[in-house]
Amino acid sequence: xxxxxxxxxxxxxxxxxxxWALVTRAPDSRLAPYVIDYCGYRERALTPMRRLQxxxxxxxxxxxxxxxxxxxxxxxxxxxxxxxxxLAGLHDVHVVTEFEGDQIGFQVNFTLxxxxxxxxxxxxxxxNRCVGLGDLLGDAAAGRLAGxxxxxxxxxxxxxxxxxxxxxxxxxxxxxxxxxAWALKCLEESxxxxxxxxxxxxxxxxxxxxxxxxxxxxxxxxxxxxxxLRFAHAIKHIHAADEEGWxxxxxxxxxxDQAHFNRDFRRYTGRTPREFRASLLxxxxxxxx
Amino acid sequence: MADKAKIGVPNVFPCLRYxxxxxxxxxxNETFGFEKQFVVPGENNTVAHAQLRLGPGMIMTGSGxxxxxxxxxxxxxxxxxxVVPDIEAHYARAKAVGAKIERPLAETEYGxxxxxxxxxxxxxxxxxxxxxxxxx
Numbered sequence: 001x002x003x004x005x006x007x008x009x010x011x012x013x014x015x016x017x018x019x020w021a022l023v024t025r026a027p028d029s030r031l032a033p034y035v036i037d038y039c040g041y042r043e044r045a046l047t048p049m050r051r052l053q054x055x056x057x058x059x060x061x062x063x064x065x066x067x068x069x070x071x072x073x074x075x076x077x078x079x080x081x082x083x084x085x086x087l088a089g090l091h092d093v094h095v096v097t098e099f100e101g102d103q104i105g106f107q108v109n110f111t112l113x114x115x116x117x118x119x120x121x122x123x124x125x126x127x128n129r130c131v132g133l134g135d136l137l138g139d140a141a142a143g144r145l146a147g148x149x150x151x152x153x154x155x156x157x158x159x160x161x162x163x164x165x166x167x168x169x170x171x172x173x174x175x176x177x178x179x180x181a182w183a184l185k186c187l188e189e190s191x192x193x194x195x196x197x198x199x200x201x202x203x204x205x206x207x208x209x210x211x212x213x214x215x216x217x218x219x220x221x222x223x224x225x226x227x228x229l230r231f232a233h234a235i236k237h238i239h240a241a242d243e244e245g246w247x248x249x250x251x252x253x254x255x256x257d258q259a260h261f262n263r264d265f266r267r268y269t270g271r272t273p274r275e276f277r278a279s280l281l282x283x284x285x286x287x288x289x
Numbered sequence: 290m291a292d293k294a295k296i297g298v299p300n301v302f303p304c305l306r307y308x309x310x311x312x313x314x315x316x317x318n319e320t321f322g323f324e325k326q327f328v329v330p331g332e333n334n335t336v337a338h339a340q341l342r343l344g345p346g347m348i349m350t351g352s353g354x355x356x357x358x359x360x361x362x363x364x365x366x367x368x369x370x371x372v373v374p375d376i377e378a379h380y381a382r383a384k385a386v387g388a389k390i391e392r393p394l395a396e397t398e399y400g401x402x403x404x405x406x407x408x409x410x411x412x413x414x415x416x417x418x419x420x421x422x423x424x425x
Contacts, residue, residue, distance in 0.1 A: 113400070117400065171402065174418065175399060175419050176400060177423070178329045178399050179327035179329055181400070182330075202330050203327045203329065203330075204328040
């Protein structure tokens with residue numbers, strides 16, 4: 001099936017040591033509030049392949065139907081987990097993924113609204129943690145999903161399958177409460193600029209109540225999420241910043257100054273903005289670890 | 290939900306619509322002793338959705354809107370919202386018995402699966418999955 005007909009897009013990369021094919025397709029339009037994007041991938045690495053996963057305002061679910069992948073906490077490099085299929089709660093620290101050999105899998109990036117609805121758990125319980133999919137969905141359901149994705153004929157069929165799976169499960173999910181959903185939307189739309197004081201004033205509730213309810217349903221408190229949103233907004237524009245442009249970029253994205261920007265950047269990635277930009281991999285391959 | 294029913298967490302909520310919701314909410318608070326749990330702002334000084342509490346109970350309120358043939362709640366001043374665990378079965382039974390369905394079962398913009406129907410004398414009801422008392 002040609003890419004145009006199925007809407008499937010493929011990004012490939014081939015070098016001596018690494019090759020990958022990253023396959024994307026837009027999720028069903030009804031999933032728009034809940035799913036940022038889909039990415040199927042098939043990779044081969046002859047030497048260990050490390051990638052840095054910076055924090056973002058979402059929750060990735062990874063279903064592999066091949067060998068496992070190692071997840072390393074960026075701030076605690078000794079903390080290493082080996083996963084086949086898992087969900088990474090909202091993080092305000094980066095993680096490093098590592099594998100060698102072959103990887104094949106499917107990644108769904110949930111919005112924070114979607115993650116709550118999909119999981120129906122207290123989100124702060126899984127913040128800054130990776131949790132096996134079986135522990136969240138039950139071993140049988142997680143196994144069925146991985147099996148069905150593995151057995152599908154091609155990527156278009158896998159995207160169809162994921163659309164159906166998510167529409168069904170989200171349809172049975174519990175919505176986020178309107179006050180928290182509204183606060184989250186304001187933070188997202190302002191790239192983290194709206195203050196907690198302003199949000200709680202607008203909602204006519206106490207700061208404490210807002211923080212508590214937000215923390216439980218989103219995973220981290222509003223201030224932490226605002227920091228991640230500001231950072232995510234800044235790295236979207238990182239390509240455009242030339243040497244003189246860093247300060248403008250920082251201020252334009254809501255940082256007090258370049259020092260503030262650099263501090264946050266190090267906190268979230270362990271690198272300077274320039275180092276981070278230099279480590280971007282070609283062909284949509286993410287960030288080198 | 291079965292456990293909740295035992296300990297008596299409310300699942301039936303009166304819903305009131307006002308022309309001037311911000312003013313009405315203040316009035317309800319001052320006069321009848323309600324407390325704002327939260328008020329979600331709408332555009333142009335309207336209220337998209339508010340939950341007010343008094344003792345263990347709660348009412349939902351907000352601003353009325355322009356008449357909308359797909360949503361009777363835009364103009365209805367009073368109705369009842371009920372949280373039900375198995376919304377599909379509940380909807381199927383209401384249809385089978387012949388209740389006048391005003392809004393078929395669908396996802397609302399705030400993420401609840403809901404339907405609205407009239408009772409045998411024309412009062413408006415909504416049944417849905419959004420539970421204001423859910424943990425978190």
